[in-house]
Amino acid sequence: MKQTITEKILSERLGKEVNPKELIEINVDIALGNDITAPLAIREIEKLGLKEVFDPEKIVLVPDHFTPNKDIKSAQQAKILRDFAKKYNIKHYFEIGQMGVEHALLPEQGIVVPGDVIIGADSHTCTYGAMGAFATGVGSTDLAAAMVSGKCWLRVPESMKFIFYGKLNPWVGGKDLILYTISQIGVDGALYCAMEFAGEVINGLSMADRFTICNMAIEAGAKNGIIAADKTTQDYIHKRAQRNYIFYADDEGANYKEIYEFDVSKIEPQVAFPYLPSNCKPASEATDIYIDQVVIGSCTNGRIEDLRIAASILKNKRIHAEVRLIVIPATQNIYLEALNEGLIEIFIKAGAVVSTPTCGPCLGGHMGVLAKGERCVATTNRNFIGRMGDVESEVYLANPAIAAVSAILGRIGMPEEEE
Amino acid sequence: MIIKGKVWKYGDNVNTDEIIPARYLNTSDSKQLAEHCMEDIDLDFAKRVNKGDIVVALKNFGCGSSREHAPLALKTLGISCIIATSFARIFYRNAFNIGLLLIESDEASEDIEKDNLIEIYLDKNCINNLTKNKTYSINPIPEFMQNMINSGGLMKYIRNKMVEN
Numbered sequence: 001m002k003q004t005i006t007e008k009i010l011s012e013r014l015g016k017e018v019n020p021k022e023l024i025e026i027n028v029d030i031a032l033g034n035d036i037t038a039p040l041a042i043r044e045i046e047k048l049g050l051k052e053v054f055d056p057e058k059i060v061l062v063p064d065h066f067t068p069n070k071d072i073k074s075a076q077q078a079k080i081l082r083d084f085a086k087k088y089n090i091k092h093y094f095e096i097g098q099m100g101v102e103h104a105l106l107p108e109q110g111i112v113v114p115g116d117v118i119i120g121a122d123s124h125t126c127t128y129g130a131m132g133a134f135a136t137g138v139g140s141t142d143l144a145a146a147m148v149s150g151k152c153w154l155r156v157p158e159s160m161k162f163i164f165y166g167k168l169n170p171w172v173g174g175k176d177l178i179l180y181t182i183s184q185i186g187v188d189g190a191l192y193c194a195m196e197f198a199g200e201v202i203n204g205l206s207m208a209d210r211f212t213i214c215n216m217a218i219e220a221g222a223k224n225g226i227i228a229a230d231k232t233t234q235d236y237i238h239k240r241a242q243r244n245y246i247f248y249a250d251d252e253g254a255n256y257k258e259i260y261e262f263d264v265s266k267i268e269p270q271v272a273f274p275y276l277p278s279n280c281k282p283a284s285e286a287t288d289i290y291i292d293q294v295v296i297g298s299c300t301n302g303r304i305e306d307l308r309i310a311a312s313i314l315k316n317k318r319i320h321a322e323v324r325l326i327v328i329p330a331t332q333n334i335y336l337e338a339l340n341e342g343l344i345e346i347f348i349k350a351g352a353v354v355s356t357p358t359c360g361p362c363l364g365g366h367m368g369v370l371a372k373g374e375r376c377v378a379t380t381n382r383n384f385i386g387r388m389g390d391v392e393s394e395v396y397l398a399n400p401a402i403a404a405v406s407a408i409l410g411r412i413g414m415p416e417e418e419e
Numbered sequence: 420m421i422i423k424g425k426v427w428k429y430g431d432n433v434n435t436d437e438i439i440p441a442r443y444l445n446t447s448d449s450k451q452l453a454e455h456c457m458e459d460i461d462l463d464f465a466k467r468v469n470k471g472d473i474v475v476a477l478k479n480f481g482c483g484s485s486r487e488h489a490p491l492a493l494k495t496l497g498i499s500c501i502i503a504t505s506f507a508r509i510f511y512r513n514a515f516n517i518g519l520l521l522i523e524s525d526e527a528s529e530d531i532e533k534d535n536l537i538e539i540y541l542d543k544n545c546i547n548n549l550t551k552n553k554t555y556s557i558n559p560i561p562e563f564m565q566n567m568i569n570s571g572g573l574m575k576y577i578r579n580k581m582v583e584n
Contacts, residue, residue: 139513
């Protein structure tokens with residue numbers, strides 16, 4: 001049978017051809033957990049009283065959500081990871097100082113590679129699909145099961161294909177393409193499906209933009225997002241990869257549940273209004289939204305490329321007196337790179353605070369929680385009720401350029417307004 | 420297996436940030452989590468829910484984060500089953516993995532209202548609405564999911580397998 005990339009990876013791993021909707025039990029290359037999800041999994045494993053886990057090299061633990069520990073309870077949670085990692089010789093445990101936002105960190109470190117089957121107890125695990133891997137978010141019990149058995153149960157997803165063609169407009173990046181896509185199909189538009197992104201526009205995108213796109217596949221309900229690995233992937237991974245990797249491509253004539261084609265010349269920078277990522281408008285139509293805070297960072301848009309875009313707008317500028325700008329490089333390496341390139345100085349001179357890597361404000365954890373009635377433009381991935389703080393606060397999702405210029409203007413705006 | 424309970428009704432896209440806000444995820448203690456279940460959209464829920472009560476919602480219930488704390492909080496409060504038009508996929512697997520029953524049904528989800536008293540007959544694949552005196556037929560729960568529910572969740576299933584070996 002002609003197969004999609006997702007079907008090929010799963011078939012090869014299982015050693016037999018899989019069919020969409022079929023339930024399978026599959027060996028995983030990497031099982032990931034963080035300081036919120038891993039403690040529940042570890043508790044389940046401790047109940048089993050095992051002397052060892054299935055494979056300590058395949059487990060990755062990243063305390064990134066409430067770290068550096070925001071309170072005593074969070075410190076206890078992080079300690080559960082630390083103690084477990086020590087007891088079971090977990091190779092990929094990232095302490096503060098090495099730690100980064102997990103979905104930026106794992107590809108950067110070459111822990112996940114093309115062709116992999118990856119599960120993570122974090123919904124944005126789908127990010128790694130950008131490298132041509134099968135990666136999906138699961139829960140804590142799934143993580144526990146994978147840590148002790150090396151396996152995970154899955155229903156083989158049907159695939160949907162999204163083809164992007166045409167010439168990108170100024171300031172439009174991966175964030176705008178995925179927000180636009182979600183606005184077209186809805187937050188359950190790809191429920192249980194694989195979202196495969198393809199076409200000339202995707203082929204021309206950097207890995208950073210591709211990660212951003214696959215990162216938000218979950219916001220359309222997808223099981224995974226995926227992009228065929230190519231020369232760009234090769235350039236990114238060959239110096240980093242800690243294991244061998246395989247590139248897969250879909251077969252000509254593979255079966256897709258639906259195929260969408262989008263002309264990107266019609267896509268402007270997008271802003272997702274509260275309270276759903278699908279609730280998008282062009283940024284140019286949102287210029288009456290006055291704001292209190294801007295967050296630039298996260299697993300969606302905290303990479304060096306994102307910081308460069310933000311810095312290009314903030315250079316020699318001051319942010320609006322009534323706006324707080326929080327910039328969060330997603331990993332220590334990104335932080336250092338930004339420092340060496342002079343980006344951190346640009347941010348600080350513009351009036352921003354620059355934080356150590358953390359998921360913090362994205363989920364209303366710490367480092368930028370919103371008060372009642374406050375509004376924030378964020379390069380993050382969710383704008384649900386109460387996501388970044390008070391139930392009556394609001395989050396507007398946008399790309400790093402829109403976020404940066406909005407910090408200067410004190411309202412949502414377009415980069416052209418500041419040139 | 421017969422499940423009987425009073426209904427709490429919600430709409431589309433109830434997300435995991437609403438089921439259990441992230442600000443409370445600095446603990447994995449299920450009782451502490453349960454106290455804050457649904458509080459951003461329904462302050463009464465955690466206070467007034469009774470053991471055996473049933474949640475009914477529309478499409479994409481449980482979308483958003485992968486936090487298993489969400490089904491865990493609902494289960495800890497005594498919710499016996501969630502009926503919805505559709506479920507977000509991570510929530511779906513998390514619920515079954517911890518032994519919480521979910522049923523997908525367009526008809527039941529749309530027709531059942533808040534405070535209705537309903538009975539679920541899994542062996543007969545139907546739901547009786549005692550308040551409205553109506554019956555809705557439902558698709559059988561997939562066998563794999565039923566086994567998981569019957570063994571009390573995925574870890575117990577794995578533990579049993581380990582003992583066998």
